[in-house]
Amino acid sequence: MEAIFRKATQRIVIATFASNVHRIQQVFNAAMATRRKIAVVGRSMVNVVTIASELGYLNIPEGMLIEPEEVNKMAADRVVVLCTGSQGEPMSALTRMARSTHRKVDILPGDTVIIAATPIPGNERYVGRTVDELFRLGANVIYGPGSVSRVHVSGHGSQEELKLMLNLIRPKYFIPIHGEYRMLHHHAKLGESIGIEKDNIFIIDNGDTVEFQGGVARKSGKVPAGNVLIDGLGVGDVGNIVLRDRKLLSQDGILVVVVTLSKQDGKICPVRTLFPAASSM
Structure with a gap:
């Protein structure tokens, strides 16, 4: 990321998950190394940066933060915009910038836009649409794990890391969660590979219940779930x-x-x- 910051000749706009505090710290570190100021845009990003800095999880040099209104007043090679919208959400800060509808920040030709996140399954179309609009505005867009810069890798554990966690915990029962069904299936296979009995692994859908009684688990009925x-x-x-x-x-x-x-x-x-x-x- 710091190498990209050094090569950028104009403003840098970087979008990532607001919950990824470690990645946010990397942005501040790269900005400090390249003597740039940072404007935080997007409600969730502002909330996380504020709370994380107050609790000591973020180290922000004094005087580095600026207001979004100051972005257009400063030299282009001295500004970073840290924002939400890495998943192409319709009302997020980056998407509104891409559509030229953001009230405070515009994307100008020559700006560098970094999307430091992998699209969640189902969001590819929205992310792709946002990237297209950014290119139309003349921005240099860096996105995806396959980009030349390799600016982003998955924030999820690899198979070997998941097996390590299972070996450390050695659970009797295992319920894979988070992700699409195919991901739950492969996670369950990892559980089998480290010795968890197949009958003790439950792959469940939204609304399914697993009941524990007398130290024994079994798949039970369903409960209302959804929107x-x-x-x-x-x-x-x-x-x-x-x-x-x-x-x-x-x-x-x-x-x-x-x-x-x-x-x-x-x-x-x-x-x-x-x-x-x-x-x-």
Whole structure:
């Protein structure tokens, strides 16, 4: 990362997971080595940087942080923008910059944009769309584990690391979690390879339950799981009736009837259809 910082001749915009405090520290270290100031953009990124620095998990040199409003006022080769949006989220800071809709930061031709994260399965389209828009704006985009700079590797443990954890813990029962089903399957196979009995490994879907009784585990029934439909500004103020109605709408759909009234006499205006044959059926 520091090598990229040294080669960049204009501003640097770097997007990563706000929860990856170690990576955020690497950004601050590279900025300090290249004498650049950092502007933090994106609500979750601001919250993490603030709290992590207060608790001592981030070492931020005094005077390094600047406000986003100051980015356009400083020399381009002295600024780094640390932001959210590594997964192409529609309302994230990087995506809005790519669409030229961010209120405080614009992407200029010659800027270097680093996406320091691997797309989560299912997000590839959004990330690819954001990268395309950044290239259209004239930015130099560095992304993906296969890029020349190799700026990012997976934040997840490799197979050997997972086997090490299993060998240290030596569990009787093992429930792989996190990731797509194919990943859970391979994780379960790792458990078998270090000696966990196949019958003691449970691959479960959302809503599945595993019951422990008398020191014995078994797969049990299901519980409701999935999206929670809410109404209003909060979550705690939603009643059962609202949730029931929203659930019915999601399953059965909704029918909207539109009627045009005449301003002069208030009567229903005749409907003209583009498909008279279909309307007569």
